Amino acid sequence: MADADIIPIGTRGRPGRGSGSQKPSASARNLAGAAKKSTPRKPAKSAEPEPAKKTAEKTAGKPVDERVEPTGPEIPEAASETASGAPAVEIPVAAQAKPAESHAEQFVHAAAEVASHAAARTSRLLRAPTRTDHRHPTAGIPAIDWLAAFTSASKEIFGENWEPRLAEFLAFLRRRVTGDYVVDEYGLDREIAHHFMLAALRPIAEKWFRVEERGIENIPTDGGALVVSNHSGTVPVDGLMTALSIHDKTGRYLRPLGADLVFKLPIVSELARKGGATLACSEDAERMLAGGELVGVWPEGFKGIGKPYSERYKLQRFGRGGFVSSAMRAGVPIIPTSVVGAEEIYPLVGNIPSLARLLGVPYIPITPLFPWLGPLGLFPLPSKWLIEFGEPIRTDDYDEGSADDPMLVFNVTDQVRETIQQTLYSLLMQRKSVFS
Amino acid sequence: MGRVVLVTGVSRDLGRRFARQLAESPGVDRVIGVDVTPPRGDMGKVSFVRADIRNPVIAKVIVREHVDTVVHMSVIASTGGPGGRAALKELNVIGTMQLLAACQQAPDLEHLVIKSSTAVYGASHRDPAMFTEGMNATRTPTSGYSKQVAEVEGYVRGFARRRPDVRVTTLRMASIVGPVITTPMTTYFKLPVIPTVIGFNPRMQFLHEHDALGSLEHATLNDVPGTFNIAGDGIIMMSQAVRRIGRPGLPMPAFAVSTIGSTMRQARMADFSREQVAYLTYGRGVDTTLMRTRFGYEPRFTTAEAFADFGASITPGVIGVDRVRHAEEIIAGALGGSRG
Numbered sequence: 001m002a003d004a005d006i007i008p009i010g011t012r013g014r015p016g017r018g019s020g021s022q023k024p025s026a027s028a029r030n031l032a033g034a035a036k037k038s039t040p041r042k043p044a045k046s047a048e049p050e051p052a053k054k055t056a057e058k059t060a061g062k063p064v065d066e067r068v069e070p071t072g073p074e075i076p077e078a079a080s081e082t083a084s085g086a087p088a089v090e091i092p093v094a095a096q097a098k099p100a101e102s103h104a105e106q107f108v109h110a111a112a113e114v115a116s117h118a119a120a121r122t123s124r125l126l127r128a129p130t131r132t133d134h135r136h137p138t139a140g141i142p143a144i145d146w147l148a149a150f151t152s153a154s155k156e157i158f159g160e161n162w163e164p165r166l167a168e169f170l171a172f173l174r175r176r177v178t179g180d181y182v183v184d185e186y187g188l189d190r191e192i193a194h195h196f197m198l199a200a201l202r203p204i205a206e207k208w209f210r211v212e213e214r215g216i217e218n219i220p221t222d223g224g225a226l227v228v229s230n231h232s233g234t235v236p237v238d239g240l241m242t243a244l245s246i247h248d249k250t251g252r253y254l255r256p257l258g259a260d261l262v263f264k265l266p267i268v269s270e271l272a273r274k275g276g277a278t279l280a281c282s283e284d285a286e287r288m289l290a291g292g293e294l295v296g297v298w299p300e301g302f303k304g305i306g307k308p309y310s311e312r313y314k315l316q317r318f319g320r321g322g323f324v325s326s327a328m329r330a331g332v333p334i335i336p337t338s339v340v341g342a343e344e345i346y347p348l349v350g351n352i353p354s355l356a357r358l359l360g361v362p363y364i365p366i367t368p369l370f371p372w373l374g375p376l377g378l379f380p381l382p383s384k385w386l387i388e389f390g391e392p393i394r395t396d397d398y399d400e401g402s403a404d405d406p407m408l409v410f411n412v413t414d415q416v417r418e419t420i421q422q423t424l425y426s427l428l429m430q431r432k433s434v435f436s
Numbered sequence: 437m438g439r440v441v442l443v444t445g446v447s448r449d450l451g452r453r454f455a456r457q458l459a460e461s462p463g464v465d466r467v468i469g470v471d472v473t474p475p476r477g478d479m480g481k482v483s484f485v486r487a488d489i490r491n492p493v494i495a496k497v498i499v500r501e502h503v504d505t506v507v508h509m510s511v512i513a514s515t516g517g518p519g520g521r522a523a524l525k526e527l528n529v530i531g532t533m534q535l536l537a538a539c540q541q542a543p544d545l546e547h548l549v550i551k552s553s554t555a556v557y558g559a560s561h562r563d564p565a566m567f568t569e570g571m572n573a574t575r576t577p578t579s580g581y582s583k584q585v586a587e588v589e590g591y592v593r594g595f596a597r598r599r600p601d602v603r604v605t606t607l608r609m610a611s612i613v614g615p616v617i618t619t620p621m622t623t624y625f626k627l628p629v630i631p632t633v634i635g636f637n638p639r640m641q642f643l644h645e646h647d648a649l650g651s652l653e654h655a656t657l658n659d660v661p662g663t664f665n666i667a668g669d670g671i672i673m674m675s676q677a678v679r680r681i682g683r684p685g686l687p688m689p690a691f692a693v694s695t696i697g698s699t700m701r702q703a704r705m706a707d708f709s710r711e712q713v714a715y716l717t718y719g720r721g722v723d724t725t726l727m728r729t730r731f732g733y734e735p736r737f738t739t740a741e742a743f744a745d746f747g748a749s750i751t752p753g754v755i756g757v758d759r760v761r762h763a764e765e766i767i768a769g770a771l772g773g774s775r776g
Binding site: 147173185260266267269278 | 555563564565566571670674677682721757760761764770
């Protein structure tokens with residue numbers, strides 16, 4: 001052990017460690033309780049570049065060149081802590097300064113140097129006592145650990161193959177932030193509809209309502225078609241569930257036709273447009289159908305979703321049959337669709353017509369849970385859902401101009417209505433109880 | 437003998453450029469530019485006549501110069517200078533009336549081209565997704581630019597009935613954007629923070645200034661009577677537009693947007709009136725099938741491209757594409773590099 005390293009023992013004689021210096025040790029200071037505060041860090045830091053610049057301005061005798069500014073932040077941090085504590089710094093600096101710009105730059109460096117010396121001096125004198133925030137748990141975690149944590153978190157979220165998927169996710173975020181995505185002329189944003197809206201609805205459909213579809217083969221795989229369905233449930237959840245079922249089973253987006261109220265309400269209108277809805281008017285319906293879209297319409301409208309629970313599964317009037325004319329003009333099939341289960345999610349037992357009129361909405365729902373339980377009342381009851389897509393009713397073999405024949409339109413409307421009503425009854429027979 | 441074209445509204449940038457462009461085209465003999473104030477830029481071969489279209493002098497100019505084509509470009513959304521809403525209405529409505537009255541007396545007149553606007557369709561929550569030329573505004577506008585445009589078009593239809601020998605082409609143009617032009621829409625998107633209506637994301641269509649000039653020239657030189665929507669293909673949402681130019685949007689209630697709009701009008705920063713707030717709330721889309729089939733014009737820029745060209749001409753906002761891409765690289769690099 002002749003040439004063994006000399007292992008230092010103790011504190012190498014630093015003051016305050018029982019080495020006979022005038023200052024007590026750190027532990028002793030801690031025991032003494034709250035000491036007087038040192039100069040506050042934050043304000044000093046922000047104020048720091050100013051005095052240096054100001055002196056430069058003063059001595060240069062003209063506005064400081066732009067190039068001087070970036071040198072401000074280069075001043076070591078130590079200077080910042082004592083900028084106010086060392087007023088002597090400014091005097092030698094002012095004496096040294098020359099009017100030339102390059103000198104101004106040099107002299108800022110010089111100022112920084114002097115300041116840092118002063119800082120070292122004063123920090124030795126005014127050493128800040130240890131405070132509790134030094135013992136804060138996050139203070140001790142180095143950046144590399146944070147990174148490791150993020151990495152394992154992304155592994156957790158994106159699975160084993162996380163790197164490409166994370167890159168994909170970041171690219172997705174970038175596209176959204178920079179607006180680099182495409183919407184169709186009605187405002188359907190496929191990215192949002194696919195990744196967020198339908199994804200959010202899926203667990204509700206599968207776990208809460210346990211939606212079962214029948215006759216999904218009646219939905220054509222391409223070309224225009226008009227899905228006509230009954231409407232119920234106080235809140236138009238049935239439309240969302242139908243759209244989800246169709247998307248999951250056939251990959252097609254159902255384009256709902258919504259009442260004008262939908263497009264008047266803030267947020268709702270934005271979501272509706274992004275989800276692919278448009279206004280229920282013959283122009284839009286015909287345009288969409290002619291464009292080969294799968295269009296969904298709920299001809300009962302507010303009469304359907306706002307009907308009392310006692311009238312459940314009784315179809316209301318089917319409007320003026322405008323949807324039939326639109327389908328006939330476009331020559332697309334009508335798919336009568338029956339939804340069982342939506343009636344029970346928010347059983348509407350009361351209404352406040354006067355308040356509804358005042359607010360300009362079709363009805364104010366009162367259900368067994370709403371508004372009594374407040375936001376809790378917004379939870380739908382977990383009824384069992386059945387959705388049956390009926391056989392398509394063809395409209396392409398009618399003569400030209402039959403869309404304007406009211407008798408024919410009424411007949412077809414009635415046929416669609418009857419089909420949906422009969423299917424509703426048979427579905428209700430098949431369902432064992434409301435909740436199973 | 438070539439054509440003699442009279443262009444109104446040449447003191448404005450679009451009118452001046454159109455007059456110059458038209459003067460260069462081979463089928464045109466003379467282009468006479470008319471406005472109250474002289475144009476600021478180079479007029480090229482265009483001869484400028486300082487006259488007010490609200491004054492009978494214009495009739496004398498039309499008759500004396502044997503004008504066979506009148507291109508009316510003085511229906512404008514904002515004066516961009518002194519004068520309030522009343523002055524604007526005076527210029528748009530009374531000016532068109534007087535001009536048409538002058539045209540009616542002109543024996544040599546064969547063509548009339550009106551630069552109108554899709555603002556004639558208004559904007560409301562009951563609007564169909566895409567307006568075709570045959571549709572009217574869902575709610576008849578009661579004030580503002582939309583109403584003025586509707587009235588102007590009414591006069592033009594009346595003129596067409598009285599002078600069936602004159603070919604009348606009305607071009608309903610979507611909001612014009614581009615690197616040079618200044619319109620209420622471009623000043624709006626040049627704001628450092630863009631006030632938007634909370635909870636609404638209107639669909640918008642744009643027309644590039646190149647296509648605005650191109651379609652006007654096409655209408656002037658070809659025999660295509662009728663009313664046509666002129667707009668770039670596709671739509672973009674307000675949120676997209678705001679993000680593409682990298683400026684922060686500031687959602688606020690509609691009434692606050694109009695308050696800010698009138699404040700800014702007083703400060704001459706931007707001008708968005710009530711019907712523009714309606715547009716910023718509900719948006720508007722127009723169908724351009726007729727533009728391709730019957731009118732026969734193919735715009736060079738889609739809505740997105742037109743807006744991108746406009747966006748490239750202004751200083752990008754704080755959330756510019758480059759910065760976002762840079763941030764993405766940093767994050768991906770940091771997370772990717774920490775592995776192992």
